Amino acid sequence: MGYTCTLVYNFSLLPSRLATSTFQNARVLNLEAVQREEISRPLVTMSQIRIPHVLTVAGSDSGAGAGIQADLKACAARGVYCSTVITAVTAQNTVGVQGVNIVPEDFVREQLGSVLSDMHPDVVKTGMLPSTGIVKILSQSLREFPVRALVVDPVMVSTSGDVLAGPSILDSFREELLPMADIVTPNLKEASALLGGIPLETVADMRSAAKSIHDIGARNVLVKGGDLAASSDAVDVLFDGKDFYEFRSSRIKTRNTHGTGCTLASSIAAELARGSSLFFAVKTAKRYVETALDYSKDILIGNGCQGPFDHMMKLKNNDMKLSGHRPFDPNDLLLYAVTDPRMNKKWGRSITDAVKAAVEGGATIVQLREKDADTRDFLEAAKSCLEICRRHGVPLLINDRADIALACDADGVHVGQSDMPARVVRTLLGPDKIIGVSCKTPKQAQVAWIEGADYIGCGGVYPTNTKENNITVGLDGLKNVCLASKLPVVAIGGIGISNAQPVMELGVPSLKGVAVVSALFDRESVLRETQNLRRVLLDSITTATAK
Ligand SMILES: Nc1ncnc2c1ncn2[C@@H]1O[C@H](COP(=O)(O)OP(=O)(O)O)[C@@H](O)[C@H]1O
Ligand SMILES: Cc1ncc(COP(=O)(O)O)c(N)n1
Ligand SMILES: [Mg+2]
Known part of the structure; x- marks a missing residue:
């Protein structure tokens, strides 16, 4: 390094x-x-x-639940670079393995030479090694190009019961690979096979198997208990030559466990590459597998009984079908409702009642601006507002609090000039979320664009008492910013039914709508006020296009 x-x-x-x-x-x-x-x-x-780097030497799984594909995803999820030497190509899905095509030995050697001689991975992790010849080539290559650690997952049979490496491989594992391994991670069947077929049924059996495999030569042995019958938790046993450690997690009820073994081994390799101790690497990897399974327990891919899981832990939040979630459309800025806790208190409304009325009245985007709320209450309120907004296909943004937006998977964040910079928010939220920035000057609008924002809010257009000491830019200031802005603009500050029209008729194409606080929420009926304002806005658009 x-x-x-x-x-x-x-x-x-x-x-x-x-x-x-x-x-x-x-x-x-x-x-x-x-x-x-x-x-x-x-x-x-x-x-x-130089970033941490794992080289995986394994088979390809066309279904992408296990093998090379699982290794790539696990390393990516753990922030580690992963290079790949492919030993076999399998035709595989959630039902089972339909075919195996072994890569010629010379070509495995060539791949190993290419990566090891140039890229110097920190850790090598092995998966499916389908022939004795390939095991031999691997151990020769590792002697020629030593790495910091070797993680051996002695893959033999897939969870579906299909053979990936036959019993003939056992001797070369025992003689060539295990003595070089820093850790070997057999499941129950593999541990049993390495020990000549002894039955393994209890945690006590796993402990003695770990010890016996250690005697063969591996420095550390992790016997995995994913398949331990009658176990309410998922127990793995580690033996380091001196002590036994039991790693326990809850057993997730799911069909999506295809690839857990590959993922565990490559996450251990990833943690080792990052410089963790072996104990910590196993602990973190096990926690990662448990969390990923929990996130993925309900996802449905394929019709077989062994589904893949989601290494990035994103699919659970992927409720596109429920929400009609779609990319940001600048026209969403037309009627932008911004909540205000004091007004809600004054009128005896909860934040969710306020948002519901605004959305039902025709607001096209909502921003929750809860400056003083307790974080926990705010998060709960944001979740219920999000449900309401999703039902109506209206994006929900959070003012300032990227943490709340992340926690409830809101559609985006709006930041002011003294909040977190848009560039940092973009890094936290990723490329899909909506980011808005309050800007008073053309320069600020330029910076917002450079930093990757999606829209800017410009104001105060008219004097207002919602924001203390807020400088009013007036219609001229708004126009200047709109002319300079490469991003769509929403006007804000003292705008309501009586004065929205001159704003909308400024005649600058980047101006897409108005953001309102008091004109909706400091009123008896939020629903009626929103409906009325929407009518005014739509009318002024019609007038402007007719001109
Ligand atoms: N249903 C489950 N819930 C939680 N962890 C599990 C579950 N199934 C397997 N694991 C964990 O996944 C890892 C891989 O274990 P296992 O399935 O036994 O290996 P393999 O995939 O090689 O057969 C282990 O850490 C195991 O404890
Ligand atoms: C190419 C390849 N490598 C490894 C496994 C084992 O994974 P699992 O035990 O989860 O089926 C597999 N099924 N396919
Ligand atoms: Mg398994």
């Missing part, structure tokens, strides 16, 4: 790479402007960093 050389990095290119796919035009414009050098281009020098 260490610093190897220096490169010059152009940060102004970052936003174009991070720009959301939902606002394609912004991305194109952004690049063009960079090419025309309209933007100041701060050049920053950074040292290149």
